Amino acid sequence: MSKLTRRSFVKAAGGVAAVGLAGCGAASPSIAGNKAQVIVVGGGYGGATAAKYIKKADPNVSVILIEQNKHYYSCPLSNPVLVGMRDLEVQKWGYEGLKKHGITVVHETVTGVDTGAKKVTTAGGVFSYDKLVLSPGVSFNYDAIEGYDEAATKTMTHAWKAGPQTAILRDQIDAMKDGGTMVLVAPPNPFRCPPGPYERASLIAHYFKTKKPKSKLIVLDPKDKFSKFGLFQSGWEKLGYKGKYLEWVPAGEGGKVTRVDPKTNTVYTEMDEFKADVVNVIPPQKAGKVAFLAGVANDKGWCPIDFKTFESTMAKDVYVIGDSSAAAGLPKSGYAANSEAKVAAAAIIASLQGKPAPMPTYVNTCYSILAPNYGISVALVSTLKDGKITKLSGGLSPMEATPAFRHQEALYAESWYQAIMNDTFA
Ligand SMILES: Cc1cc2nc3c(=O)[nH]c(=O)nc-3n(C[C@H](O)[C@H](O)[C@H](O)COP(=O)(O)OP(=O)(O)OC[C@H]3O[C@@H](n4cnc5c(N)ncnc54)[C@H](O)[C@@H]3O)c2cc1C
Numbered sequence: 001m002s003k004l005t006r007r008s009f010v011k012a013a014g015g016v017a018a019v020g021l022a023g024c025g026a027a028s029p030s031i032a033g034n035k036a037q038v039i040v041v042g043g044g045y046g047g048a049t050a051a052k053y054i055k056k057a058d059p060n061v062s063v064i065l066i067e068q069n070k071h072y073y074s075c076p077l078s079n080p081v082l083v084g085m086r087d088l089e090v091q092k093w094g095y096e097g098l099k100k101h102g103i104t105v106v107h108e109t110v111t112g113v114d115t116g117a118k119k120v121t122t123a124g125g126v127f128s129y130d131k132l133v134l135s136p137g138v139s140f141n142y143d144a145i146e147g148y149d150e151a152a153t154k155t156m157t158h159a160w161k162a163g164p165q166t167a168i169l170r171d172q173i174d175a176m177k178d179g180g181t182m183v184l185v186a187p188p189n190p191f192r193c194p195p196g197p198y199e200r201a202s203l204i205a206h207y208f209k210t211k212k213p214k215s216k217l218i219v220l221d222p223k224d225k226f227s228k229f230g231l232f233q234s235g236w237e238k239l240g241y242k243g244k245y246l247e248w249v250p251a252g253e254g255g256k257v258t259r260v261d262p263k264t265n266t267v268y269t270e271m272d273e274f275k276a277d278v279v280n281v282i283p284p285q286k287a288g289k290v291a292f293l294a295g296v297a298n299d300k301g302w303c304p305i306d307f308k309t310f311e312s313t314m315a316k317d318v319y320v321i322g323d324s325s326a327a328a329g330l331p332k333s334g335y336a337a338n339s340e341a342k343v344a345a346a347a348i349i350a351s352l353q354g355k356p357a358p359m360p361t362y363v364n365t366c367y368s369i370l371a372p373n374y375g376i377s378v379a380l381v382s383t384l385k386d387g388k389i390t391k392l393s394g395g396l397s398p399m400e401a402t403p404a405f406r407h408q409e410a411l412y413a414e415s416w417y418q419a420i421m422n423d424t425f426a
Contacts, residue, residue, distance in 0.1 A: 039129040043067030045334035046135030046322030049341035057349045068109040073162035083207035097426040113294035115315035135322040136288025144284040146259040179214035180277035186221040192332045194227035202370035205241035219248045222256040235370040287324035302326035309347035319344045329389030367413035375409030
């Protein structure tokens with residue numbers, strides 16, 4: 001990344017950054033115009049929503065969103081991209097909508113957070129904050145599987161952060177010969193999007209069934225069960241994937257992968273080895289790197305928070321939302337990140353106004369597509385009870401449903417996507 005001069009940096013930040021720049025001769029935010037300054041790090045489902053809802057709740061608060069990329073590629077509905085059911089371009093979102101709300105968007109990588117001095121460092125400058133929101137998503141535990149490091153992802157993709165990785169895996173699947181073998185390595189709990197690996201497996205099986213019927217996907221899993229387990233198992237049976245196009249190997253049958261060799265495209269479990277044409281490794285996960293820089297991640301790799309506000313229990317005035325937070329009772333999903341962002345936004349505004357945080361509710365709905373006309377879902381509405389996130393209502397799609405019902409749920413996935421993307425980015 002090019003080093004920015006103070007002049008070009010302020011220009012890049014829309015001229016407003018001077019309000020929050022410190023260490024560059026600018027006044028601290030509290031002194032400059034008495035405007036409270038909120039810095040949001042990460043412009044994904046959590047961060048973009050938080051920035052928007054804080055600004056909407058109080059236009060007098062100065063909100064700066066720091067996001068390293070110019071565009072955001074949505075992971076939700078990126079699995080259909082892998083099998084040609086969807087274009088990668090429709091997953092791509094910009095930040096113009098947020099700017100229209102009066103949010104200053106700065107495209108920089110945050111390289112340091114000083115929670116004592118309340119400062120955030122980027123290559124281009126240092127920002128002071130009154131309140132800091134961190135929503136950096138996940139980072140990968142590259143030391144967990146021998147042989148799997150960042151360099152390996154060039155050929156053995158993770159495709160667990162949408163964008164260029166999605167395109168590589170899509171092209172590998174497309175180029176694979178009929179009669180080929182693909183291996184998908186599923187991650188251990190907890191990880192982003194609990195049903196995601198199994199939606200991916202379903203759609204690849206659908207692709208093989210319809211386009212390359214001599215091919216097979218082997219899913220190697222360090223777990224014996226996963227989200228929407230019964231619905232996936234029954235769908236795989238009904239759609240004719242099981243055994244023929246898709247083989248799922250659970251932990252109990254030796255599914256845990258211990259080593260990979262990217263040079264030979266070989267995956268090793270404790271008992272076996274699999275040489276494949278295409279290998280997709282979804283690695284074990286932890287909070288985004290910036291959470292560690294800020295010192296708000298615990299020894300398990302996630303960020304403990306007060307469930308009522310999402311304020312870190314390790315640093316005052318720092319709020320951690322989305323995948324990085326240890327929000328027991330909520331899945332690591334885009335919808336949950338969006339919901340947590342609204343809880344944190346309301347708590348931040350209340351705190352800036354010297355009021356108590358309002359009582360939160362949290363929502364999540366997640367659709368999984370097993371075939372173009374076959375969708376399943378899970379829904380959850382929760383509240384805070386005895387200091388814990390507690391389920392109020394929700395549940396899974398019925399185990400027995402008509403083809404029309406399953407088709408409807410696949411269509412709902414698209415409606416859900418349009419609605420949440422508009423709520424987050426427009
Ligand atoms: C294949 C797949 C399918 C999925 N399907 C669904 C679904 O159907 N429904 C659903 O609800 N969820 C789904 N998810 C999960 C969803 O994508 C995540 O839970 C969600 O993105 C979490 O939001 P977040 O804000 O925590 O992180 P992200 O959306 O990952 O955003 C983090 C942002 O922070 C930025 N960032 C990180 N570090 C820095 C830094 N140091 N400086 C500046 N910027 C930084 C990143 O560039 C990124 O833009 C899916 C995930 C996958 C992988």
